[in-house]
Amino acid sequence: MSSERWSSKGLVVGVLLSVVIVALFVVRMDWGEFQGALADVRWLWVAGGCAGIAVTISVRALRWATLAGAFPLVGSYWNATVIGYVGNTLYPGRAGEVLRIAALRKSLGVPPGELLATALMDRMADVVALGLVAAYAGAYTTAITSDTLQRVVILLAAVPFLGLVVLLVQGERLKPMLTRLCSDLPGHWPARLPRWYGQALDAFASLRKHGRWMSAAALTLGAYLIDYTVLWMFLKAFAWQLPLGAALTVGVLLAIGSLLPAAPGYLGIYQIACVLGLAPFGIGESSALAYSIVAQGATVLMIGVLGVIAGARFGFRFSLTKAE
Numbered sequence: 001m002s003s004e005r006w007s008s009k010g011l012v013v014g015v016l017l018s019v020v021i022v023a024l025f026v027v028r029m030d031w032g033e034f035q036g037a038l039a040d041v042r043w044l045w046v047a048g049g050c051a052g053i054a055v056t057i058s059v060r061a062l063r064w065a066t067l068a069g070a071f072p073l074v075g076s077y078w079n080a081t082v083i084g085y086v087g088n089t090l091y092p093g094r095a096g097e098v099l100r101i102a103a104l105r106k107s108l109g110v111p112p113g114e115l116l117a118t119a120l121m122d123r124m125a126d127v128v129a130l131g132l133v134a135a136y137a138g139a140y141t142t143a144i145t146s147d148t149l150q151r152v153v154i155l156l157a158a159v160p161f162l163g164l165v166v167l168l169v170q171g172e173r174l175k176p177m178l179t180r181l182c183s184d185l186p187g188h189w190p191a192r193l194p195r196w197y198g199q200a201l202d203a204f205a206s207l208r209k210h211g212r213w214m215s216a217a218a219l220t221l222g223a224y225l226i227d228y229t230v231l232w233m234f235l236k237a238f239a240w241q242l243p244l245g246a247a248l249t250v251g252v253l254l255a256i257g258s259l260l261p262a263a264p265g266y267l268g269i270y271q272i273a274c275v276l277g278l279a280p281f282g283i284g285e286s287s288a289l290a291y292s293i294v295a296q297g298a299t300v301l302m303i304g305v306l307g308v309i310a311g312a313r314f315g316f317r318f319s320l321t322k323a324e
Contacts (some may be wrong), residue, residue: 021268030286037290045237052230053302056223063219068118080104082310085303090264113199125220134252171201234295242281250277270296
């Protein structure tokens, strides 16, 4: 199945799911409560949250460049990171991960294996951090105390992380097995995949040698603090006296929901996360929906602005068909 057909089918499923979710909320809406919440929004806090979005994206770009040992080229990593955010907003299934790798490959010509390795390590930093935040939020609030949901979060964080650990420890020993498995593949793949694998192992070795783990960990901590501060600033825009734990809960549910197919901008998924996340803190469903509209709209707008800047600098068309 071509990437274009995959993205089209995923988008159709996502749009249908989002339409159903939004329709259910509209039927249940208390319009007086919804309009009253929007009328009290303090837009200076929203503007501060938008600035925070730009900062956290830049911190993540710096982390990726740090992991790759390419700090002087951080501008190219920033462009690729922004393109990834735009892709995740436009397409279902975290398709932005493909786009950001394709963008950096096109920009710098980094060997594919090395590029995939650094992108994987960059993403694993977020996965591990999300697992830790989810564990804390699960103890903090009743929104995600479901045993099943907590197990899902733990698996999402632990399985890929353990896989990366195995690759780091046993990578060289697995190389002959990979070569045998690829030998029957058609075309150039029997030679290409082992070569990429070797490039990835070299990138892992370089990371261990130069000790970039601590810098990446510090940048991940900073990015997550900014992420949840942004969500808290959007809460402050409604003059609600809520703790940071409310923002943590909403953020964790958004991260889980982003893995599901949805319409562009995670319409519907965003609303569910906000309603479920804010309910334990005494925020009614219609008020939580008003919050979701403001927070989601500000996020999409900011990513769109940054995407225009990155696209102008990079000349990259946001299409999966170009992600080769």
